[in-house]
Amino acid sequence: MRETDLAIIGAGPAGMAAASEAANAGIATILIDEQPTVGGQIYRDVQRVAPLRGAMLGQDYLDGLPLARAVANPLISHIAGAVVWQVETDGTITYSIDDQSHQVKASRILIATGAIERPMPLPGWTLPGVMTVGAGQILLKQSGLIPNRAVLVGCGPLLYVLASQMLKANTPPLAIIETQTTGDLMAAMKHVGGALRGWRYLLKGSKLLAALKLGGVKRYTGARNISIEGEEAVTGVSFDTGGKRQIIACDTALLHHGVVPNVQISRALQLDHDWNGQQACFSPKLDLWGKSSEAGIFIAGDGAGIGGAKAAALCGRLSALKIANELGKLTDAELAAKAAPINAELSSECAARPFLDRAYPPFREALSPRDETIVCRCEEVTAGDIRKAAALGCQGPNQLKAFLRAGMGPCQGRGCGLTVSALFAEETGKPIAEVGYFKIRSPLKPITLGELASLEKDAD
Amino acid sequence: MKTASGFNTIGEAAEQAALVPVQFDSKDYMLPEGANLAASLLAAGVSVFRNTPASGAPRGPFCMMGVCYDCLVEIDGVTRQACQTQVSANMQVSKPAIPAAALREDDHA
Numbered sequence: 001m002r003e004t005d006l007a008i009i010g011a012g013p014a015g016m017a018a019a020s021e022a023a024n025a026g027i028a029t030i031l032i033d034e035q036p037t038v039g040g041q042i043y044r045d046v047q048r049v050a051p052l053r054g055a056m057l058g059q060d061y062l063d064g065l066p067l068a069r070a071v072a073n074p075l076i077s078h079i080a081g082a083v084v085w086q087v088e089t090d091g092t093i094t095y096s097i098d099d100q101s102h103q104v105k106a107s108r109i110l111i112a113t114g115a116i117e118r119p120m121p122l123p124g125w126t127l128p129g130v131m132t133v134g135a136g137q138i139l140l141k142q143s144g145l146i147p148n149r150a151v152l153v154g155c156g157p158l159l160y161v162l163a164s165q166m167l168k169a170n171t172p173p174l175a176i177i178e179t180q181t182t183g184d185l186m187a188a189m190k191h192v193g194g195a196l197r198g199w200r201y202l203l204k205g206s207k208l209l210a211a212l213k214l215g216g217v218k219r220y221t222g223a224r225n226i227s228i229e230g231e232e233a234v235t236g237v238s239f240d241t242g243g244k245r246q247i248i249a250c251d252t253a254l255l256h257h258g259v260v261p262n263v264q265i266s267r268a269l270q271l272d273h274d275w276n277g278q279q280a281c282f283s284p285k286l287d288l289w290g291k292s293s294e295a296g297i298f299i300a301g302d303g304a305g306i307g308g309a310k311a312a313a314l315c316g317r318l319s320a321l322k323i324a325n326e327l328g329k330l331t332d333a334e335l336a337a338k339a340a341p342i343n344a345e346l347s348s349e350c351a352a353r354p355f356l357d358r359a360y361p362p363f364r365e366a367l368s369p370r371d372e373t374i375v376c377r378c379e380e381v382t383a384g385d386i387r388k389a390a391a392l393g394c395q396g397p398n399q400l401k402a403f404l405r406a407g408m409g410p411c412q413g414r415g416c417g418l419t420v421s422a423l424f425a426e427e428t429g430k431p432i433a434e435v436g437y438f439k440i441r442s443p444l445k446p447i448t449l450g451e452l453a454s455l456e457k458d459a460d
Numbered sequence: 461m462k463t464a465s466g467f468n469t470i471g472e473a474a475e476q477a478a479l480v481p482v483q484f485d486s487k488d489y490m491l492p493e494g495a496n497l498a499a500s501l502l503a504a505g506v507s508v509f510r511n512t513p514a515s516g517a518p519r520g521p522f523c524m525m526g527v528c529y530d531c532l533v534e535i536d537g538v539t540r541q542a543c544q545t546q547v548s549a550n551m552q553v554s555k556p557a558i559p560a561a562a563l564r565e566d567d568h569a
Binding site for chain 2: 034041053056083099115127129130131134144145146169232252262377379392410413446448
């Protein structure tokens with residue numbers, strides 16, 4: 001089995017920054033990632049795309065270039081197109097490339113698998129033509145595709161980022177249907193002191209909104225009773241706003257109400273997790289270096305708690321430095337000296353976060369969907385089915401698998417896990433931290449028997 | 461080949477990828493070699509990638525990052541995520557076959 005000092009899973013901002021920091025400290029690093037090129041989702045394919053569409057995508061995307069370039073280091077071995085399907089506490093990682101499984105054993109593991117979109121179950125959200133705003137961004141970055149007749153639905157800065165990129169490409173969205181209210185903004189104002197320290201984000205936000213207004217992009221706020229309309233595909237989005245029912249015809253509806261940590265690997269490893277009330281998600285319990293409850297396993301980036309791309313890269317560096325220290329490549333004094341400026345930058349980077357979290361809270365209707373709404377997309381289990389099971393005495397998310405198969409389809413609960421936990425909390429009156437989450441098991445992604453069998457061959 | 465699709469492609473000329481033949485559900489398409497398969501099929505006008513085993517409902521790409529599995533297709537006999545696959549010449553792609561036993565009558569309500 002191949003051995004290494006450090007294995008990093010995920011080549012987004014946290015993984016790329018950690019790899020180069022570790023390599024600078026003289027640590028042999030393996031950087032494993034699903035995509036053909038480094039960048040993760042936020043900097044998807046940045047080295048190829050920057051010259052093609054960099055100007056339209058903006059500086060925030062181009063900021064990924066130096067990170068991606070720094071991965072070209074003789075001490076970093078980038079393993080591309082690799083699907084990690086098992087991680088063990090002894091440092092063994094099993095992954096598959098082109099249907100062939102491989103294993104690597106690392107003295108330290110850094111999980112940098114980032115965020116996934118917060119599930120946004122609404123009536124009609126399974127129709128073809130409904131995608132996430134993140135998907136809209138990926139289509140635009142990697143493939144230069146923009147939906148011609150799109151409506152953006154939900155809340156948060158990412159809606160404005162995508163809408164303004166679409167506007168720059170002369171294909172603006174037909175409308176942005178926003179779920180946050182003026183009350184949310186007022187409540188957020190008490191965090192404005194922190195936000196002013198992170199003033200660049202506020203300035204960026206107001207510039208985006210001004211550009212959208214100038215471009216004639218129609219915005220509706222405080223939307224309620226949102227439904228995606230259509231039989232075989234999306235035909236429109238209907239909602240209440242200002243006491244009136246509106247319907248906007250469209251071919252594509254892009255949903256977003258925040259992102260949450262991707263906890264598949266940390267859950268499978270049975271690391272300790274906490275419920276983060278402010279961000280309404282579970283996140284792994286970590287120290288300031290990203291060390292988890294299991295020795296030798298670190299987590300950095302949005303997978304550790306949502307902070308955005310810049311914060312993710314800084315956290316990746318901190319974890320890499322601590323790993324270098326543990327492996328005897330940095331003294332305690334060197335570690336402290338190198339970490340201080342990173343921590344200072346991290347603190348100002350995170351200053352606007354409480355304001356943003358409060359100004360754009362998750363959409364309540366999607367946290368507690370109507371009975372007829374599908375929650376588990378894979379097995380087509382509705383909110384009503386789950387409520388009924390809870391009322392019948394089903395003990396929680398794990399027993400629900402046996403009751404209804406929710407969370408047992410190919411996505412393995414990624415798309416419904418948080419909603420299922422929230423529905424149980426609502427029905428039983430227990431705090432969600434106590435309800436807990438699906439137990440996640442290997443293989444972390446569906447694999448063929450051939451891929452499993454190919455392991456033995458690899459061992460020879 | 462340009463089929464009516466819901467998408468506008470920008471900077472296409474600059475990409476300079478060779479177009480290669482790919483079949484989806486017995487229809488012929490010319491798609492850019494090496495490009496993301498899900499994106500390329502969307503751009504070519506395909507919106508339904510599969511029907512669910514539970515109710516037969518149509519589905520298409522949703523997350524584009526390998527999380528949701530709604531873009532599952534069968535490629536040369538193996539079920540794969542279209543959004544995690546690169547286009548290569550002569551790929552035979554189809555909607556995944558649904559075992560008859562998987563269709564649950566009570567889910568059609």
